[in-house]
Amino acid sequence: MEIKSHIVKLAETLSEQKIKWAFGVTGGGASLELITALHEKGVKYYPVAHEGAAVMMAGACSKDGITRAAAITIKGPGFANALPGILSNNYEARPAITISEAYSPATPARKMHKRLDHFAASSVFVKAFSAADDSGKNLKALLDIAQKETPGPVHMELYAEVAADGVRENFKTTTKFSGEEILKEISEAVKNSKNPVLILGSLALRRVDNTDWASFGVPVFTTAAAKGAIDENSAYSGGVISGEVKELSPENLIARADLILSVGLRNTEVVNAAPYKAPHFNIDSVSGFDGGFNPKINFLAASGNLAKIISELKPLFSGKSWGMDLIAEQNANLEKELFSADWMPAPVFRQIQKALPDGMLVLDTGFFCTIGETVWKAKFPDNFLGSSNGRFMGTAIPTALGAAISSPDKDIIAVAGDGGIRDYFMEIKLAVENNLPIIFVLMSDGTYGSIAASGRTKGYYENAFEIKNASWWRAAEAIGCPALKIKSSAELKSALESWQKTKVPMFLEMPFNPESYAKMAKKLR
Structure with a gap:
């Protein structure tokens, strides 16, 4: 050789x-x-x-x-x-x-x-x-x-x-870092605020990862890419923003603030970047991603200095504790909206997380993704992974495989819809060959869910978004992956208990009522 x-x-x-x-x-x-x-x-x-x-x-x-x-x-x-x-x-x-x-x-x-x-x-x-x-x-x-x-x-x-x-x-740019006098202006604004909030982008995960954001004592919001930056079980966790504002969107709480301090909030991490009403100050390490948000100040600092800057700003939040009651009210409204039916994606996500509290949820894109980002509570960054910026259909299966291989002690739950399950389905065979601890979940309504909801309303050609045979569990069985069709929380409970004894790949197909499925996210985004 x-x-x-x-x-x-x-x-x-x-x-x-x-x-x-x-x-x-x-x-x-x-x-x-x-x-x-x-x-x-x-x-x-x-x-x-x-x-x-x-x-x-x-x-x-x-x-x-x-x-x-x-x-x-x-x-x-x-x-x-x-x-x-x-x-x-x-x-x-x-x-x-x-x-x-x-x-x-x-x-x-x-x-x-x-x-x-x-x-x-x-x-x-x-x-x-x-x-x-x-x-x-x-x-x-x-x-x-x-x-x-x-x-x-x-x-x-x-x-x-x-x-x-x-x-x-490619894309080589030179970032001109901001001066101390600009940081003083931000500090003064925070000091004079009464109801400030924090918004975290994925930069906070990469460069300020040891910060206890809940201890700031104010509402903390994240982009989907930054889930787990704050323990989402915290009373100060305000949820995931997308820029698409509906009745129950977290952005409604942000509108109650008199100051917004964000860390790495970029237009690449939301669906729609729009200005906030309150004075907005963003801290970042690269320029060019604040368009749409148009913050009052986009403060730029070297990545290695970000943790120091945040630690210097933190004392200025002392005594400003607020927002827990508003977050509790928001969560109660979400509970009423998403958990009224027993067999829908929201209670399924909750049931899986209760059974596997330290697991990592890997999401594809679709209506179920909106629900999963809302319901799944990431305590740490390694509790969640998704196509949070690209909303790239088909990524869940290969992403879950990479996550399982690089985090071998982690239980992985990969969730895809009728569209995303198709692209790289055969990679499940790799999980079987290597006995990876992955539960593959197909949440099915027999359509390209979000497209179908809009397409039907507008009278578009239904063959473009309806899937005549949406079932895959027999195909999963055929490539050696244990598979079940699950239609109730009791069946799901039994399947999860069985999986915990073996922790080898398993495929769970979950059909939902198409009409209810199409409406489940209408008040979120």
């Missing part, structure tokens, strides 16, 4: 840089050499059914903003298949690295088999792009860029020969 020296060096450097897992679909050339070299360095490789899923799995392993996994593909079609996963990781700020076989610049133009300009195909959503050299320098530079704020995907080409390429960085 002979592996080219620059590929051996790449594997060595990946291992040195704490890359623990790799996923992919191999070819017969450089990719297979790399996978073999990684195996010899102790990096676990998982062969998957689809390259896009491999990239999402690597992204889930890197969910905390640190690159921990790679996805490997062949050139051309293999790389093209990876693009949905790369885009998803871009949306969710997950700095996974993709590595693809590729033609070098020296390859004669007459060699056209599977030829694709990988840079042109991916440059709009890859942070940086390079090729494997014989020193590891390019890889280290890529990983450094990947993990800088805002974290995101990077790509490396794997030529048959040593690369002479450098690193091409």
